[in-house]
Amino acid sequence: MAAKLALAEVPLKRFLDEALIPYEADEVTRLILDRHDAAAFAPISHLSVGDLRDWLLLERTDSARLAAVAPGLTPEMVAAVSKLMRNQDLILVAKKCQVVTRFRNTLGLPGHLAVRLQPNHPTDDVRGIAASLLDGLLYGAGDACVGINPASDSLPTLMRLWEMLDEVRQHFDIPMQSCVLTHVTTQIQAIEAGAPVDLVFQSIAGSEAANAGFGVSLAILREAHEAALSLGRGTLGDHCMYFETGQGSALSAGGHHGVDQQTCEARAYAVAREFRPLLVNSVVGFIGPEYLYDGKQIVRAGLEDHFCAKLLGLPMGCDVCYTNHAEADQDDMDNLLTLLGAAGINFIMGIPGADDIMLNYQSTSFHDALYLRKVLGLKRAPEFDAWLARMAITEPGGRLREIGRGHHLLKQLPQISGAA
Structure with a gap:
């Protein structure tokens, strides 16, 4: 709990200033920092890790807002906030994220x-x-x-x-x-x-x-x-x-x-x-x-x-x-x-x-x-x-049908695949 309390106070900006793996030594770190979108980060840039958790759980933080800030989040930020969250928090916030x-x-x-x-x-x-x-x-x-x-x-x-x-x-x-x-x-x-x-x-x-x-x-x-x-x-x-x-x-x-x-x-x-x-x-x-x-x-x-x-x-x-x-x-x-x-x-x-x-x-x-x-x-x-x-595999509504031996897929797929 003491570690969580300390982590909650860390400002998000600190993750941009102090790389966990040195920039000079690691191309993934360079990718993370070079691709960071400062404009997307701006609305949450004043927050700490604990504040980010609270913001993520707000009712008004919807799918559109989460998509908008995503380019401004770094992996270290999201890993940090996940350490403060219960399982239900992880489920609730992830449910609001839609990636098509x-x-x-x-x-x-x-x-x-x-x-x-x-x-x-x-x-x-x-x-x-x-x-x-x-x-x-x-x-x-x-x-x-x-x-x-x-x-x-x-x-x-x-x-x-x-x-x-x-x-x-x-x-x-x-x-x-x-x-x-x-x-x-x-x-x-x-x-x-x-x-x-x-x-x-x-x-x-x-x-x-x-x-x-x-x-x-x-x-x-x-x-x-x-x-x-x-x-x-x-x-x-x-x-x-x-x-x-x-x-x-x-x-x-x-x-x-x-x-x-x-x-x-x-x-x-x-x-x-x-x-x-x-x-x-x-x-x-x-x-x-x-x-x-x-x-x-x-x-x-x-x-x-x-x-x-x-x-x-x-x-x-x-x-x-x-x-x-x-x-x-x-x-x-x-x-x-x-x-x-x-x-x-x-x-x-x-x-x-x-x-x-x-x-x-x-x-x-x-x-x-x-x-x-x-x-x-x-x-x-x-x-x-x-x-x-x-293909008559499912009924209206998506429920599976009973498949008989004469079904098109059963008869033809072995020949087409060369498995016959």
């Missing part, structure tokens, strides 16, 4: 929840991936994206995955986007080789040293962003980047500079913000109990991550997950999933049975998304919802 992005559909609208369909396979077998893809589509998942974490980094193998996903999308005219989550430099090579890349993905962290541990820099990310933009594959918008983050990565890479893991995580959002992403999510419990020990800590971190990212203007989702050696179980994931749904999370993961057979961790299933939609009255991306209705 577009590629082939519209994500982040109020009252909507999207799902990344994650059809991973331990050997990148096209038949196994296609089976999970079919399963997810019939459960109404995939509006955020279809995103494969490949087991291989072989370019020919990866090219087959991109081509299969694009062939399925085009054949069934699905308003969705796909992504193969290999290293960003491999994706640049794939674009140069003519791969049908929709979204470019990369894991990122909150310091130059930590990003170097991922084999990336701001220059590499800019090159990738420009390459993705050059393809012009979006039909509704040009948000074409996808980033994943997670508390603890900077410490693992020895790139934390003595800064706590939650503040380092918020700094990663400044990196993401630079590239106008379609999707960003924290993989909240994936790094294990060495950083987030149990279910309570995972729940708190998930709410912190969502709050900080939304305040900074990011289209934030969450991989609600845990590793098998953590003191957590599926009930903890149910709790976090429900809390994030109430907080207005943009998207979650959809994995067959919630058990990723390639990455070996526990996340959320297609059924979990159906639960959250039902309990909180959340809709899918409107363009994707209309497609599901056209």
Whole structure:
């Protein structure tokens, strides 16, 4: 409590005057300070961290005001104020932040929840991936994206995955986007080789040293962003980047500079913000109990991550997950999933049975998304919802239909994907 009282008295301007990680030594710090919007910051520049908390919770501080000040907030400011907030405060303020992005559909609208369909396979077998893809589509998942974490980094193998996903999308005219989550430099090579890349993905962290541990820099990310933009594959918008983050990565890479893991995580959002992403999510419990020990800590971190990212203007989702050696179980994931749904999370993961057979961790299933939609009255991306209705997968109102053996998708997707 003494630390909170001391933190509450810190003026917001101090975060601009005293960098936690030196400006000269870190390109993320330079990005944060060089991109800071003084005009957006002006209305709150006189506040302390505690005053900012009070201002955020005011009834009159609505979505428009939060969007207006977002370019004036730094990651250190939002991380600091999150440390003064109860869980309900984090939920209430995040709910007021609306961040809408577009590629082939519209994500982040109020009252909507999207799902990344994650059809991973331990050997990148096209038949196994296609089976999970079919399963997810019939459960109404995939509006955020279809995103494969490949087991291989072989370019020919990866090219087959991109081509299969694009062939399925085009054949069934699905308003969705796909992504193969290999290293960003491999994706640049794939674009140069003519791969049908929709979204470019990369894991990122909150310091130059930590990003170097991922084999990336701001220059590499800019090159990738420009390459993705050059393809012009979006039909509704040009948000074409996808980033994943997670508390603890900077410490693992020895790139934390003595800064706590939650503040380092918020700094990663400044990196993401630079590239106008379609999707960003924290993989909240994936790094294990060495950083987030149990279910309570995972729940708190998930709410912190969502709050900080939304305040900074990011289209934030969450991989609600845990590793098998953590003191957590599926009930903890149910709790976090429900809390994030109430907080207005943009998207979650959809994995067959919630058990990723390639990455070996526990996340959320297609059924979990159906639960959250039902309990909180959340809709899918409107363009994707209309497609599901056209394909007779859903009834009016979005409820799933009973699917018979003769359904168009069941009969044709295995042939189109090469899985038959």
